[in-house]
Amino acid sequence: MRVAVLIVAAGRGRRFGNETPKQYLPIAGVSALRRCLETFLSLDLVSMVQPVIHADDEALFQTAVAGVGDSRLHQAVIGADTRAKSVTCGLRALKAHAPDYVLVHDAARPFVSSRLVQNIVSSLEDADAAFAALPLVDALWRSVDGAAIDPVARDGLWRAQTPQGFDFEKLLSAHLSYEGDAADDVAIARAMGMDVRIVLGHEDNFKVTSPGDLERAERIARQLDS
Numbered sequence: 347m348r349v350a351v352l353i354v355a356a357g358r359g360r361r362f363g364n365e366t367p368k369q370y371l372p373i374a375g376v377s378a379l380r381r382c383l384e385t386f387l388s389l390d391l392v393s394m395v396q397p398v399i400h401a402d403d404e405a406l407f408q409t410a411v412a413g414v415g416d417s418r419l420h421q422a423v424i425g426a427d428t429r430a431k432s433v434t435c436g437l438r439a440l441k442a443h444a445p446d447y448v449l450v451h452d453a454a455r456p457f458v459s460s461r462l463v464q465n466i467v468s469s470l471e472d473a474d475a476a477f478a479a480l481p482l483v484d485a486l487w488r489s490v491d492g493a494a495i496d497p498v499a500r501d502g503l504w505r506a507q508t509p510q511g512f513d514f515e516k517l518l519s520a521h522l523s524y525e526g527d528a529a530d531d532v533a534i535a536r537a538m539g540m541d542v543r544i545v546l547g548h549e550d551n552f553k554v555t556s557p558g559d560l561e562r563a564e565r566i567a568r569q570l571d572s
Contacts, residue, residue, distance in 0.1 A: 348393040349467055350445035350514065351386045352436040355379055355407070355453035356400045356425030368554050369453035370406045374567035377410045378456035378554055381567075385458055386451075387416045391467060394443055397422040397453075398436040428527040430534065437518045448517060449509040450531050457550045457566060458509060465545050466511040474540040475517070477510035477532050478547035506530060507547040516540055 355369045369379045379397075386392050399407045399422045407422055423439045425432030433450055440448065447470050451458060462478055469476035482505060486498035510531050517531065520538035528534045535542055554563055 347391075347446040347467075348444065349391050350440050350443065350448045351392055351395045351509070352433065352440065352448055352450045353379070353383065353386075353395060353397045353453050354425070354429060354432055354436070354450060355403070355422075356398050356432040357429070357454070358400070366406070367400070367403060368560070370403070370410055371554075371560065373456055373554075373560065373563045374571055376567070376571075378563070379407075379410045379453040381456035382451060382453060382458050383411065383414070383419070385460060386449075386463065387414070387418060389460055389463060391464065392418065393445060394418050394420055394440070396420045396436050396440050398425045398432050399423075400425060429530075430521070430524065430527050433531060434521040437514075437521055440514070441518060445514045447511055448514045449511045450517075451509040452553055454554045455508055455551055456554065456563060457548075457552075457570075459548060459551065462545070462548060462551065463509060466509055469543050469545050470511050470513065473543040475510065475512045475532065475535045475542040476545050477530075477542065478507040478551060479504035479544050480507065480547045480549065481505075504544060505547075506532060507551050507553075512540070 358367060370377050386395055395418055401424045423435050425435050466476050482500040482503040486500050487494045488496045488498055520534050524534045532542055550566055554560055
């Protein structure tokens with residue numbers, strides 16, 4: 347089976363509050379984009395990696411991937427004004443290479459593990475799609491203006507992560523048929539009737555969204571790199 351990885355790196359990360367998009371900020375000297383890229387390229391099951399970047403980030407991207415000599419790393423394509431459209435750009439670029447499966451991963455999740463990637467690919471043998479997620483364990487409350495109103499049942503609720511894996515042709519078809527934006531590619535897959543499975547994720551596979559997340563990532567990276 348030919349497995350493609352589509353790394354979504356076109357976001358601006360405005361909530362982070364830094365001029366440099368968060369996927370390019372150094373984490374113990376190595377950017378989030380570079381860290382997840384190295385994990386995917388370390389796996390023999392990965393046939394190709396397709397980055398999708400913002401039009402203004404070509405120089406940042408080239409710096410991030412400097413020295414990577416793996417031919418499986420494809421030339422980056424330019425994304426669009428929404429995440430869904432950026433993924434569509436990446437899928438179009440991959441079509442000529444005819445992968446069987448595609449894994450879509452956020453570049454700002456630097457600590458995706460090899461085992462998690464393998465578990466998602468294995469799940470695709472029996473389903474159209476599979477994605478990493480963690481069950482909700484904390485009590486949930488609905489609030490209004492800061493006041494607690496009602497508890498919300500957490501049974502059956504999950505926090506979605508990436509990678510999210512799919513049958514390539516089905517995801518491409520779903521994207522080409524879908525209108526508007528979506529929270530993630532699982533939302534598009536489900537809207538198009540695809541069978542989606544959940545694979546247990548990992549707490550370290552978090553998305554760098556705030557300065558506090560970057561500090562947490564620094565601590566994890568120092569442990570991993572030591």
